Amino acid sequence: MDIFRNLKAYFWQDKGFMFGSVFGLAVATALGMVYPLLLRTLIDDMIVPGKFDGVLGLALLAVGIIVVKAAFQFLHGFSGGRLGNRLAYRLRNACYSKLQELSFSFYDTARTGDLMSRLTADIEGIRNFIGFGLAQLMNTVFLVIFGFSMMFAIDWQLALMTFVMIPILGFVAIRFEQQIHPVFRAIRSSVGKLTVSVQENIMGVRTVKSFAREPFEVKKFSVNNDEYKRYNVEISGVWARFFPLMEFIANFSVAILILVGGWRVIEASLTLGELVALNGMLGLIVAPLWTLGFQINNYTQSKASGERLLELLNQPISVRDDSHSMPLDENAVTGHLKFNDVRFRYANREDHPSALVGFNLDAPAGSVIGLLGGTGAGKSSAVSLLFRAYDVTEGAITLDGIDIRHIELESLRSRTAIVFQESFLFSTTIQENISYGCPGATMDEIVEAARLAQADGFIRELPLGYDTVVGERGMGLSGGQKQRIAIARALLRKPKVLILDDATSALDMETEQEIQKALLTVMKGRTTFIIAHRISSLRHADEIVVLDRGRVAQRGNHEKLLRQPGLYRETFRIQFADRPEELDSSPVASGGENDRRVTG
Numbered sequence: 001m002d003i004f005r006n007l008k009a010y011f012w013q014d015k016g017f018m019f020g021s022v023f024g025l026a027v028a029t030a031l032g033m034v035y036p037l038l039l040r041t042l043i044d045d046m047i048v049p050g051k052f053d054g055v056l057g058l059a060l061l062a063v064g065i066i067v068v069k070a071a072f073q074f075l076h077g078f079s080g081g082r083l084g085n086r087l088a089y090r091l092r093n094a095c096y097s098k099l100q101e102l103s104f105s106f107y108d109t110a111r112t113g114d115l116m117s118r119l120t121a122d123i124e125g126i127r128n129f130i131g132f133g134l135a136q137l138m139n140t141v142f143l144v145i146f147g148f149s150m151m152f153a154i155d156w157q158l159a160l161m162t163f164v165m166i167p168i169l170g171f172v173a174i175r176f177e178q179q180i181h182p183v184f185r186a187i188r189s190s191v192g193k194l195t196v197s198v199q200e201n202i203m204g205v206r207t208v209k210s211f212a213r214e215p216f217e218v219k220k221f222s223v224n225n226d227e228y229k230r231y232n233v234e235i236s237g238v239w240a241r242f243f244p245l246m247e248f249i250a251n252f253s254v255a256i257l258i259l260v261g262g263w264r265v266i267e268a269s270l271t272l273g274e275l276v277a278l279n280g281m282l283g284l285i286v287a288p289l290w291t292l293g294f295q296i297n298n299y300t301q302s303k304a305s306g307e308r309l310l311e312l313l314n315q316p317i318s319v320r321d322d323s324h325s326m327p328l329d330e331n332a333v334t335g336h337l338k339f340n341d342v343r344f345r346y347a348n349r350e351d352h353p354s355a356l357v358g359f360n361l362d363a364p365a366g367s368v369i370g371l372l373g374g375t376g377a378g379k380s381s382a383v384s385l386l387f388r389a390y391d392v393t394e395g396a397i398t399l400d401g402i403d404i405r406h407i408e409l410e411s412l413r414s415r416t417a418i419v420f421q422e423s424f425l426f427s428t429t430i431q432e433n434i435s436y437g438c439p440g441a442t443m444d445e446i447v448e449a450a451r452l453a454q455a456d457g458f459i460r461e462l463p464l465g466y467d468t469v470v471g472e473r474g475m476g477l478s479g480g481q482k483q484r485i486a487i488a489r490a491l492l493r494k495p496k497v498l499i500l501d502d503a504t505s506a507l508d509m510e511t512e513q514e515i516q517k518a519l520l521t522v523m524k525g526r527t528t529f530i531i532a533h534r535i536s537s538l539r540h541a542d543e544i545v546v547l548d549r550g551r552v553a554q555r556g557n558h559e560k561l562l563r564q565p566g567l568y569r570e571t572f573r574i575q576f577a578d579r580p581e582e583l584d585s586s587p588v589a590s591g592g593e594n595d596r597r598v599t600g
């Protein structure tokens with residue numbers, strides 16, 4: 001019950017509905033118990049003595065009871081529905097908000113399909129149990145209590161004899177719950193895996209098809225499907241054993257009643273009406289008792305769902321505001337960034353070397369910093385620390401002299417804009433994609449940003465222009481077009497710190513040059529970080545940092561680096577093989593050439 005106690009915050013404010021649901025069902029059940037009593041009166045007081053005067057009255061009383069019972073059943077259904085749906089609504093919102101809060105590191109290992117199944121199937125499981133299952137479980141308890149009290153009042157010896165079977169039923173039901181719970185937990189996670197493989201397959205369908213890996217994918221899916229089937233078969237095996245056993249035990253009480261009750265009626269120590277009433281009551285008690293398995297099953301499923309939801313809701317948030325966090329003064333912020341002896345290691349890569357080691361950098365307000373280095377050198381990691389995608393492991397990063405860990409996250413991120421290597425577009429209009437970070441932007445501002453990003457031209461050529469709805473993740477646009485929309489989105493925000501993480505890699509040289517030119521204007525007054533593999537994208541930077549396996553290998557401006565032996569000069573030599581004269585005019589200051597080169 002710990003799980004439900006921990007979920008209390010999501011349903012306890014609706015305790016009125018919970019009470020209504022349980023109370024409605026309890027009263028309806030109690031009223032149902034009156035029918036056997038009516039039968040007893042009919043047999044003992046009317047049929048046996050041959051007095052038919054009261055039959056109509058008895059029938060009318062039965063109708064009256066039906067009406068009142070229906071009203072309480074309505075109360076149960078209405079309250080249970082409200083309770084379950086409101087709980088599911090709150091849980092969905094809470095999980096979704098939690099997903100927004102969770103840091104980048106969570107998403108480094110999270111699986112989309114698994115998260116989707118938590119937000120759908122698991123919430124549904126909880127909704128069903130809290131809304132209805134719980135009331136039904138309690139109803140079974142009420143039935144046993146009411147039913148046996150009434151049976152006791154009619155004939156306590158017979159009631160006691162039949163009651164003997166109840167603890168055995170309870171014991172079997174609890175054993176069943178213990179056996180089935182781990183299998184249900186496995187089924188839930190198996191559903192998650194299935195969803196993950198379907199979702200990944202759809203997302204990666206182009207890769208799958210181009211590599212003709214459909215058979216592999218089918219096989220991979222069938223492994224998960226097989227596991228899912230295996231657990232379900234296991235569950236049905238447990239059920240197959242459980243239900244006949246429960247039915248046998250439950251109906252054993254009926255056999256006792258027939259034997260002892262029949263004998264007592266013949267002996268005249270029990271009336272016929274009382275035997276019929278006792279039999280009716282026992283039937284009412286026994287029926288839900290052997291559905292106890294279903295109810296426990298429902299409870300167990302929702303417990304497994306609750307565990308998975310709580311696991312998500314209780315996920316620690318690695319990057320968050322603390323009590324000392326302060327908002328930035330929007331107007332005063334200049335964009336002066338400093339890395340002070342920063343070391344950074346990904347939390348999920350404890351056994352790997354640090355992604356950044358002893359990283360120092362001073363980026364004065366308005367400066368342009370270029371980052372160059374081989375793949376995996378730590379460039380993206382360095383810039384991701386700037387907007388606290390992750391927190392540094394050692395050292396500090398300051399913005400205008402303030403440690404960024406003491407700046408409110410939202411305030412920090414509102415002054416930064418990043419264009420990622422892979423441009424993600426939402427499946428909405430181009431206009432809305434560009435204005436994503438500035439919902440209040442005017443059309444003129446949107447067009448201006450698109451113009452600077454060299455996107456206005458191709459957007460206007462589309463039949464619906466800025467109102468064109470782009471497909472999921474920007475399907476239907478070329479890589480370069482997506483990048484340009486992503487650049488426009490970042491520029492529209494007019495950030496103090498602009499980060500271009502390989503943001504022009506999908507563009508042809510000519511378009512890139514155009515954007516570079518446009519950026520020269522845009523970058524004025526902003527601190528800009530440019531990660532690129534092309535020297536042409538970086539050569540105008542105030543400082544270029546060459547990274548090699550997380551360490552600064554070289555730093556300086558283009559001219560200085562060209563005169564140094566090392567990665568930069570080597571990369572230049574490869575990329576500008578047609579312009580050897582520039583190298584010749586920048587002779588190496590001292591030492592031999594380093595023959596390592598930057599891939600790109």
Ligand SMILES: Nc1ncnc2c1ncn2[C@@H]1O[C@H](COP(=O)(O)OP(=O)(O)OP(=O)(O)O)[C@@H](O)[C@H]1O
Pocket residue numbers: 108346348349355373374375376377378379380381382
């Ligand atoms: N989210 C992550 N979780 C764990 N390790 C990561 C993550 N992102 C990068 N790394 C690792 O950190 C190191 C630096 O990666 P990073 O992405 O910063 O390199 P990069 O210089 O930007 O490379 P590229 O030019 O290929 O984008 C690599 O060893 C990489 O495998």
